[in-house]
Amino acid sequence: MRRLLNVRPRMSGRIMLGAAPLAGALLLYLLASQERHAANPSDKLLPTFAAMIDAAKLMTQVNPNTGEIPFIADTLSSLHLLGVGLLAATAISLFLGLILGLLPIIRASLGPLVAAIAVIPPIAVLPILFISLGLGDTAKIALIIIGITPVIVRDLASHVAAIPEEQIIKAQTLGASTWQIAMRVALPQAMPRLIASLRLSLCPAWVYLISAEAIASDVGLGYRIFLVRRYLSMDIILPYVLWISLLAVAMDIGLSSLSKRLYPWAHKERGA
Amino acid sequence: MSDALVFDKIWKEYDDKIVLEDVSLSIAEGAFVSLIGPSGAGKSTFLRLVLGQEAPSRGQITFFGKPLRAEPGPDRGVVFQKYSVFPHMSALDNVVYALDCEGSPILSRLIGPSRKRARDQAKDMLAAVGLQDSMNVYPAQMSGGMQQRVAIAQALVKKPKLLLLDEPFGALDPGIRLDMHGLITDLWR
Numbered sequence: 001m002r003r004l005l006n007v008r009p010r011m012s013g014r015i016m017l018g019a020a021p022l023a024g025a026l027l028l029y030l031l032a033s034q035e036r037h038a039a040n041p042s043d044k045l046l047p048t049f050a051a052m053i054d055a056a057k058l059m060t061q062v063n064p065n066t067g068e069i070p071f072i073a074d075t076l077s078s079l080h081l082l083g084v085g086l087l088a089a090t091a092i093s094l095f096l097g098l099i100l101g102l103l104p105i106i107r108a109s110l111g112p113l114v115a116a117i118a119v120i121p122p123i124a125v126l127p128i129l130f131i132s133l134g135l136g137d138t139a140k141i142a143l144i145i146i147g148i149t150p151v152i153v154r155d156l157a158s159h160v161a162a163i164p165e166e167q168i169i170k171a172q173t174l175g176a177s178t179w180q181i182a183m184r185v186a187l188p189q190a191m192p193r194l195i196a197s198l199r200l201s202l203c204p205a206w207v208y209l210i211s212a213e214a215i216a217s218d219v220g221l222g223y224r225i226f227l228v229r230r231y232l233s234m235d236i237i238l239p240y241v242l243w244i245s246l247l248a249v250a251m252d253i254g255l256s257s258l259s260k261r262l263y264p265w266a267h268k269e270r271g272a
Numbered sequence: 273m274s275d276a277l278v279f280d281k282i283w284k285e286y287d288d289k290i291v292l293e294d295v296s297l298s299i300a301e302g303a304f305v306s307l308i309g310p311s312g313a314g315k316s317t318f319l320r321l322v323l324g325q326e327a328p329s330r331g332q333i334t335f336f337g338k339p340l341r342a343e344p345g346p347d348r349g350v351v352f353q354k355y356s357v358f359p360h361m362s363a364l365d366n367v368v369y370a371l372d373c374e375g376s377p378i379l380s381r382l383i384g385p386s387r388k389r390a391r392d393q394a395k396d397m398l399a400a401v402g403l404q405d406s407m408n409v410y411p412a413q414m415s416g417g418m419q420q421r422v423a424i425a426q427a428l429v430k431k432p433k434l435l436l437l438d439e440p441f442g443a444l445d446p447g448i449r450l451d452m453h454g455l456i457t458d459l460w461r
Contacts, residue, residue, distance in 0.1 A: 164355035169325060170423075171358075174370040174430055175346035180380040184369055188360045265360050265410045 047235035055235035059224075070224065074240075078221040079247070081137055082209050085144030086198065089205075092145065093152035094187075094194055100153065101160025102186050103178075114157075118150035123211055130216060140212040147208040148201040152194070159193045160186050192266035195259040199252050206248060275334075276301040276434065277322065282331035284317050291317045292328070301336075301433075304460050319438050323350055336433060346374070349427030351440045356423035357411045363422045364407040367394035370429050397425045401455060417448040421455070428459065 009017055033046040047055075059071040066073075099106045100114065126143055133139040163186060171181045210222030217223040221244055228236045260267050277299040284292040291314045299305055307315050320326045321333060327342035334340065335347070344350075357366050368382070371390040375382050382390050398407055401421040411419050420440055427435055437456070441449040 166352040166355035167358060169323065169344050170350060170352070170356055170426075171369075171373075172344035173323070173346060173348055173350050173432070174373050174426065176369075176373040176380075177377065180373050180377070183380040184372070185358060263360070265412060268410060268412050 044232045044234055047238065051235045052239050055233070056239050059236060059239075073219050074221045074224050075243070075247075077219045078209060078213070081140050081213075081220070082144065082205060085141045085209070086148075086202075086205055088141065089145045089149045089152065089201070090194065090198055092149050093156055093197075094190065096149075096153045097156025097194070098160060098182060098186055098190060100157035101163075101190070102182055107157070107161075111157075114150055114153055117146075118154055122147035122208060126212060126215070135216040140209060140217075143208045143212050144205050148205050151204075152197045152201055155197045156190055156194055160190050163189055188263070189266075192259050192263040195255050195263075199255050202248055202251055202255075206244065210244075274301055274336075275299065276303070276336055278334040280332045280334065282321065282328045282333065284314070284321060284326070285329045292321075295331075304457075316438065319436055322434070322436060323348060346430050347432055348434045348436060349430055349432035350436045350438065351420065351423045351427055353439045353442050356440075357419050357426065359411050362408045362410055363398060363403055363414070363418075363425075364391065364394055366411075366422050367397055367426050367429050370394075370426050374430075394425075394429060397429045398422070400428075400459070401425045415448075416444050417452060420444065420452060424456070424459070 029046065030049075033043075033048055036043040036046050037048060056071075060069055062069055096110070096114070100110060101107075122143060125146055126139075129139040129142050129146075133142055167185060168181060171185050176184070209220075210225075213220040213222030214226035221240055225237045225240050275298040279295050279297045282292055282295045283290070295318070307318060309315055317326075321328055322340075324341055324343045324345065332339060350356075357363075358369065361369060368387075368390050371393065372380055372382050375386055375390070381387075395404075395407065398404060398421075401424055403418065403421050403425065406414065406418060409418075411422065414422070423440070441452045444452065
């Protein structure tokens with residue numbers, strides 16, 4: 001008898017094994033939904049797939065009052081805020097992470113501040129942002145930036161600081177200046193880590209966006225699900241949650257393949 | 273031959289622990305010197321002092337007649353036991369980077385004809401250490417011996433007045449170590 005930890009599924013088997021829990025969950029939902037509808041045909045908690053498709057159709061039609069398709073408007077608005085927030089957070093993190101990791105003077109002066117900011121729960125800052133920046137897009141983008149930047153900065157700084165000292169010394173014996181070491185030794189080695197860190201920050205970024213939209217907004221994916229919650233419209237909420245998950249997965253895969261394409265050396269160490 | 277490196281009554285102490293005690297020596301230009309001793313004897317400390325990674329507690333180091341600056345510089349090349357090459361650059365880029373630093377202070381990357389010249393120079397250097405067929409390979413895909421060859425080429429392309437080797441072949445297997453000793457001896461001559 002082979003040990004359990006030595007049993008490795010083949011490719012086809014792996015797909016089957018991966019799909020089974022998903023299919024199981026779907027089946028469970030179907031059965032539960034059917035049961036509830038048998039007892040109460042107007043049940044709202046576990047809508048049938050037909051009801052969800054109807055709701056989805058409704059959301060993708062032009063709203064005569066606003067002239068917009070709610071689903072498209074929500075998606076564009078959320079992706080815009082998320083995109084701007086992620087982009088700004090990435091730029092700030094890259095800059096701070098590099099100088100914190102590379103320069104002992106900066107680490108001594110800014111390190112404690114970054115560490116202090118990192119422990120503040122971002123949602124607790126949200127009221128301050130709403131008061132100081134207003135209820136518009138700025139506050140929501142600021143929340144995303146404040147929420148994810150400190151974590152990425154600290155991760156990146158410790159990664160840059162962990163570049164073997166031998167490499168830094170070696171670069172100096174090649175005549176490299178601080179700037180040339182930052183640009184050619186630290187920056188390229190920080191990039192794959194930045195992308196990895198950004199991937200892990202996608203989920204918190206969504207959390208902050210949806211929280212901010214839920215509290216003060218008139219459009220957006222988070223706004224919509226919290227709006228229809230008042231009517232127990234699970235038939236809208238569930239497809240929206242599914243859509244948000246799909247967007248998040250697409251971003252994650254996109255970042256991962258970007259890293260593999262731009263920095264192949266960072267993904268070769270194992271099994272090369 | 274003149275003295276390249278002179279240690280004059282050098283002391284190195286960490287807190288109250290004395291690592292180097294009153295070391296005086298002079299090394300002639302063109303000499304090949306090996307430093308041997310049990311671990312903890314202060315070999316690495318000696319190397320760090322020559323490299324300029326640290327300053328002596330007392331005493332004066334002279335390098336070609338001038339006091340040694342306590343900072344690594346292009347006149348003293350080094351090959352460490354490991355982490356000597358940049359993992360994110362191919363063998364060729366590792367060597368070209370050494371030339372980029374001198375010629376491109378802002379962009380940190382040579383462009384145009386000077387880039388072509390630097391690449392040719394780097395290719396010659398890699399060929400000299402026997403890596404003419406592995407120019408575009410990344411260090412992670414190389415054996416330990418090949419990585420050390422890249423590190424040597426990278427250091428030598430700067431034409432340092434002094435090449436420091438910190439157990440450069442310690443992590444290699446005996447057969448390859450013999451090859452590398454041959455390589456270093458050839459390059460030295």
